Amino acid sequence: MRLQIIHMSLLTIGTVAFDTIETPYGKVERVIGGACTYISWSASYFTNKIHLVSVVGDDFPEEELKAMENRGVDLAGLEIKKGEKSFFWSGRYHNNMNSRDTLVTDLNVLADFHPVVPEKARSAKYIMLGNLTPAIQGMVLDQLDGTQKLIVLDTMNFWMDVALEELKKVISRVHVLTINDEEARQLSGEHSLVKAARVILEMGPKILIVKKGEHGALLFQGEEIFYAPALPLAEVFDPTGAGDTFAGGFIGYLASTDDLSAQNIKKAIVVGSAMASFCVEDFSLNRLKTLSPAEINERIQKFKDLVHFEM
Amino acid sequence: MRLQIIHMSLLTIGTVAFDTIETPYGKVERVIGGACTYISWSASYFTNKIHLVSVVGDDFPEEELKAMENRGVDLAGLEIKKGEKSFFWSGRYHNNMNSRDTLVTDLNVLADFHPVVPEKARSAKYIMLGNLTPAIQGMVLDQLDGTQKLIVLDTMNFWMDVALEELKKVISRVHVLTINDEEARQLSGEHSLVKAARVILEMGPKILIVKKGEHGALLFQGEEIFYAPALPLAEVFDPTGAGDTFAGGFIGYLASTDDLSAQNIKKAIVVGSAMASFCVEDFSLNRLKTLSPAEINERIQKFKDLVHFEM
Numbered sequence: 001m002r003l004q005i006i007h008m009s010l011l012t013i014g015t016v017a018f019d020t021i022e023t024p025y026g027k028v029e030r031v032i033g034g035a036c037t038y039i040s041w042s043a044s045y046f047t048n049k050i051h052l053v054s055v056v057g058d059d060f061p062e063e064e065l066k067a068m069e070n071r072g073v074d075l076a077g078l079e080i081k082k083g084e085k086s087f088f089w090s091g092r093y094h095n096n097m098n099s100r101d102t103l104v105t106d107l108n109v110l111a112d113f114h115p116v117v118p119e120k121a122r123s124a125k126y127i128m129l130g131n132l133t134p135a136i137q138g139m140v141l142d143q144l145d146g147t148q149k150l151i152v153l154d155t156m157n158f159w160m161d162v163a164l165e166e167l168k169k170v171i172s173r174v175h176v177l178t179i180n181d182e183e184a185r186q187l188s189g190e191h192s193l194v195k196a197a198r199v200i201l202e203m204g205p206k207i208l209i210v211k212k213g214e215h216g217a218l219l220f221q222g223e224e225i226f227y228a229p230a231l232p233l234a235e236v237f238d239p240t241g242a243g244d245t246f247a248g249g250f251i252g253y254l255a256s257t258d259d260l261s262a263q264n265i266k267k268a269i270v271v272g273s274a275m276a277s278f279c280v281e282d283f284s285l286n287r288l289k290t291l292s293p294a295e296i297n298e299r300i301q302k303f304k305d306l307v308h309f310e311m
Numbered sequence: 312m313r314l315q316i317i318h319m320s321l322l323t324i325g326t327v328a329f330d331t332i333e334t335p336y337g338k339v340e341r342v343i344g345g346a347c348t349y350i351s352w353s354a355s356y357f358t359n360k361i362h363l364v365s366v367v368g369d370d371f372p373e374e375e376l377k378a379m380e381n382r383g384v385d386l387a388g389l390e391i392k393k394g395e396k397s398f399f400w401s402g403r404y405h406n407n408m409n410s411r412d413t414l415v416t417d418l419n420v421l422a423d424f425h426p427v428v429p430e431k432a433r434s435a436k437y438i439m440l441g442n443l444t445p446a447i448q449g450m451v452l453d454q455l456d457g458t459q460k461l462i463v464l465d466t467m468n469f470w471m472d473v474a475l476e477e478l479k480k481v482i483s484r485v486h487v488l489t490i491n492d493e494e495a496r497q498l499s500g501e502h503s504l505v506k507a508a509r510v511i512l513e514m515g516p517k518i519l520i521v522k523k524g525e526h527g528a529l530l531f532q533g534e535e536i537f538y539a540p541a542l543p544l545a546e547v548f549d550p551t552g553a554g555d556t557f558a559g560g561f562i563g564y565l566a567s568t569d570d571l572s573a574q575n576i577k578k579a580i581v582v583g584s585a586m587a588s589f590c591v592e593d594f595s596l597n598r599l600k601t602l603s604p605a606e607i608n609e610r611i612q613k614f615k616d617l618v619h620f621e622m
Contacts, residue, residue: 304620
């Protein structure tokens, strides 16, 4: 008999897509993108037991799927629709990189997506629901076996505008909600993030993570607040996927440690922030595909140094 | 012979004024304000050897001056102009508290202010130049004896618009510059704060502090970056004076410890942030007048807890 480290299995859902992106640093056309892609790549540095549930057309490159499989991502839940096209998004970032215009959103295969969670993934203990129609996120929850340890939901202002009641329903079923500061204000009707968190934690989740981009992230769990800074960077090349990469690092680290203490949740936020800081250094998943564990540890240490003082 | 803790003396210059302020929480008329007032009150919790240089009219309440003297503020450098009025500012904050409209600026005594640093204050080792016309800040530096250990300058975008060359001249003569993020971008022409800091540190200062309001403060010294968060607050009652209170706590703590190591500079930033977090809890100097050392230490501990994690 041998001792084995058992990583808890992780289920990720969200888009797997093509992006055309323009930033002040350049333009890339039809590169690999999608929330679930970023989440899975980021999480793959912490666990190799990942089940992905998503949909693509037959235009999606096979070598990209192979590369994910090589990272431990099980694609049994990825539907490949023959003769159809993958989801496509195109956007242009403003000079400050904090805002962007969406130029094109072609739903394609996503227009009629009915996620099917493979039998073996229904008992996954950690669930990352990437940004998608709240009703689809709910459909995934309906298929789980009820033994989950942590369900994390990411969403955005668009769903607050067009599907608020559906969104509130699915929010009430998860443990952790991740949104940005403006979304926290919109969802709660409170400007102060402290008050916003109180309102949102009444909706069901035990934990709220407020992503503030270059200003870091705030974690609210019960009455406790934790502040993870963002690393000040000389260049933010392309912010696309940073939030998803954060989420992937966060839940990947938790799945690999299987420790949901308040202390470990804080560490997971820092891990997620560190992963996001890599993501923005290059277009698409370029930087996320070339990381080493040593680089990740070094980056996490930088986050520690950044806020460390003796009193 | 007895051992004595010798606090280094601190010289503060800036406005001593009346403010009329409107925030979503209410309106106060002709309350005590001014950069130098906030700086001095805040610093007085750390040192009682403060020399203030400023100007008021004979409308300024004597009991307010007495209250400052009781805190160890030497007012020999405060000119009281008979028959004239004190500087007056009126502003209204927007709902988000991050922006405000200036409604009235009556320079009054400030229109013709020629600061005279009293003989005994010319050898002060710590100098806090509050926001004022750069030429006036320069006049104060001209009167010092050259034995200073730390000179800190605060300024604002207005002077970058109307007196950039004067401003650059005085910036080249100080050790520490404190400005907000938009001002750092304007002064440097760089959007990235990391790049902005490089440009600004070439202008003369050894240290740049970028104040980001509810997002905390960034400290750049050499190649090192330190991030002090702001305490997330349920209510920001009135942000007026928060930056000056930060500066007062920062330099007051340094003058009292007389330790300019990189580590102690970081502590000073946290002390300043803690003081600023009290300032915004009430209008005018109300909160700053009623603090206890125990409350301050407790608040500093909160800042430590806010960012603490084990890796």
